[in-house]
Amino acid sequence: MKITYFFISLLLLASCSSNKKQVDNKATKSDFVLAFGSCNRIDLPNLLWDDILNTKPDVWVWGGDNIYADTDDMVALRAMYSKQKEQTEYKKLVETTDILGTWDDHDYGLNDGGVEFVAKDASQQEFLNFMNVPEDSPLRKRQGVYNSKKYDVDGHSINIIILDTRYFRTQLTPDTETSKRIKPNDYGDGTVLGDVQWAWLENELNTSKADFNIIVSSVQYLSNEHGFEAWGNFPHEVDRLAKVIADSKAAGVIVLSGDRHISEFSKREINGMNYPLIDFTSSGLTHAYRGFTGEPNKYRVGEVVFTESFGLLEFDFNAKKVDFKIVGDNGIVLEKLEQVYE
Template structure:
């Protein structure tokens, strides 16, 4: 980390970079994947011409190139380019070129296109990682005292599991007082976190999707009154590789993507949020427009598992901190609409709480159980909160140390099974649970 920041400082002072290999600040990172295209991302130290070349692992003679793009200071020296000559179900090796020089790395740089399985076979097995709350220390600007971030080797442990993709569940970086009041501050903090050395191999060969929570949106507990929310949206989109944002045309980062027969709904719990302390009118966390879009999108989806990603806990019955229970009217509207529409296969994924827990809600025998998996934290200060007043928690799933999840979906098309495994920072399994798609249906 200090080496990366030294290069930045050296360039700002002297305008000189010692080697072409030192021109990359962070990345490369693999973003979204479809059957026809894949997003590739990289950040350079200074303005430079960037392009990617890629080829099938089984056919190294045929090479493809992305367009060329010149990075610039205004956009944090970030390049986002599309590999648009991929074929379905292929694995590719890629290379990144900066000012015509190939950048060498001692770890794989790979991506995969999604499989065309419909009308042909059962859907493929899918494995993906989840996690939230990633704090990377920067002593000069952090609060005095014990560093808040630790156990950064957890990203090496995730990488060793070789998931198809990772879904970041918010607080993916932590903005501080010095950061959230300016665009320069946003760019600095996002760059600092993204440059973590332990993170680079995971970025390079695992596809990444993300939502946000308060700390990568703005100040602690930030809401729709945050003056910098347009900047927050701009920088989030610059540093992440989701296939779409703001699908409701209301601002923010709401989106969706598919992987095999699974669908993921990426919600924004900040952009429309009423202040936690404002009780003068209607209180919202997601807002009616976002909820109504979600219900319609869920109703249209044929996915056996419909993963709804939110920055904060949805089902926890204890109204505390920033979970959905502090917005009881909207929460009830949200859950009622899911039941009224008879939407099947819904599972909530969230972070925020600095501990991991699985909640299960089943109002009656006539409906299937809703599950809410909270997975936190990756590197930020962890706790062992037992959620004493949460009547839906499964006690054996509470984890109070740094951890991550690997979710695996396998089996025939009509009998898919979700396996959830939670691992500690070293990749040791802490607990495992299976959920059958057939158990998340209306009989």
């Protein structure tokens, strides 16, 4: 997404960080720690990797726009990925932490791009190189970067389900009637995931015995009123995902998203689920929408964070609880949310 950025006053910066606490995972004694983020430029200061390292995550999840390439030139794309991999603190993270992730439009290669991008197969291979996926991995032969990985911890488990909202996503509808950029397609028109990925996702949820199931989507699932990219531009796909999650009876389903250059929590009650669905948006790592003045989101919980940040999820298996934290520079917790999954 293309956004004009503005500087905000020192007073506002002070108010964002006042009365905030630093992350201390030793104090929380979390059973499993997941850190994630999106919107990361290699030509801007990478301020947060030391803070991410300090949380000692069990896994780091890229939420998309991991670099800003916007190109079908694979030499240029490869060079940008290589530069990110050599960033000192990120390199330390790779050496100590499991790395998962998806892409979004700017590392996919085409702004707001989807199924029509001509270089998507070549771009996928460069993405997999960046993620250090072995040459003989089945992911090298799959169309799209969707995948999953389960983590077993002392008789409990977390299943991380990575979606690809680019490779199969069909045409968006420009909004020519309002100041918004995109409007929802007619109900039933188009797809976010495509038939093959939908079938795979349904199987992942239907067969999962994990305590928690984390769905990673590069674009927001619940927030849908802003007029930028989101699942809400395909309203039938929003309904389909809600039904798939509810029908699966999968435990502790959580959505992680990025893209927006803001961070926020969204929460929605869904028929057939005995806990609310949370969409935790964390964006961006190196640049944020500092000119943010507000936008509607009927599912929002808490305040929008529009300074650089990353997301943190701390899991307590026995209490069936997750602490969600939006964390800024110097490890300051900017916003937090707690949810118990009975």
